[in-house]
């Protein structure tokens with residue numbers, strides 16, 4: 550039997566408090582917001598807004614690529630502008646190209662408006678209210694936000710003192726309500742790789758596992774775990790073109806999974822969520838492999854040089870990284886993360902605090918910049934830590 554649940558007249562809407570057919574008393578428009586949407590902590594992007602408003606400040610806070618897009622990407626994007634009146638295609642040429650590179654079938658390739666869209670789509674296809682998602686921490690904060698917005702509950706698994714994830718702790722956090730597990734490798738911000746044998750143990754639970762390999766191309770010896778797709782239907786490997794590929798502003802992420810999961814992901818996403826510019830830019834970048842290799846090697850060389858240099862500075866701990874960033878602990882010189890952020894900001898460099906929620910008070914993350922920026926960073930860091938000895 551269908552029943553009219555409420556009926557509101559214009560005058561009633563205009564009064565601050567009104568009654569809806571006995572069943573529901575509403576005092577604000579917020580009462581209509583779905584409870585878990587209301588409660589979800591928003592993803593903070595103030596650092597990005599600040600960077601756009603202050604272009605003279607070096608952007609060393611979001612793991613962006615300091616190399617500009619290649620000439621062929623820029624030329625392609627310019628050409629694409631003429632087709633702005635047309636709806637974008639569904640993306641088959643790009644999916645085919647990715648399938649060829651990743652050695653999977655096109656029906657295993659999902660494309661999203663950045664890998665952030667993929668995180669959202671997975672949260673929405675797997676989670677219902679009261680389900681949970683297991684998230685080893687620290688990690689990319691977007692997972693928790695999208696899980697909560699999908700109605701799920703976050704079960705965080707904090708890293709141990711050695712700053713390595715403990716697979717046994719992850720396994721014991723998975724229960725009958727777990728519908729999704731997020732594993733990041735290399736991890737942001739820790740910089741470390743989640744070992745294959747640990748990943749297999751997590752996959753053996755049968756629960757959907759999203760393996761986020763946003764930084765995989767930046768590994769010293771890149772080794773994607775996507776070959777495990779042949780063995781595990783519950784594996785979804787997430788990649789982005791925002792980091793090593795250097796087109797964060799054009800928004801393109803892709804995932805590899807079983808054709809069944811991929812099909813549900815396409816049903817869930819908003820049609821036309823990826824514009825023609827995004828797809829054409831991604832295709833042009835993937836086709837310009839010489840440029841990719843050159844700039845990617847350059848980033849890795851800068852990272853490794855910077856890391857060696859950092860290990861010679863007293864009063865801090867630097868953690869080896871397989872991404873385009875390095876995690877530092879300034880605890881040994883009693884410098885707090887907020888203090889460091891402010892100090893670098895005064896010198897026109899925006900870096901990121903990593904103290905909360907799991908790491909200690911002196912943890913910061915530096916995104917690899919140009920040679921000049923990295924030299925300046927070292928010089929400032931030496932002054933900051935030596936002043937406190």
Ligand SMILES: Cc1ncc(COP(=O)(O)O)c(C=O)c1O
Nearest residue numbers: 663664665689737763789791802
């Ligand atoms: C682990 C990880 N995954 C995904 C992303 C987001 O990438 P995208 O720009 O593709 O949404 C980031 C960005 O910092 C990240 O660190």
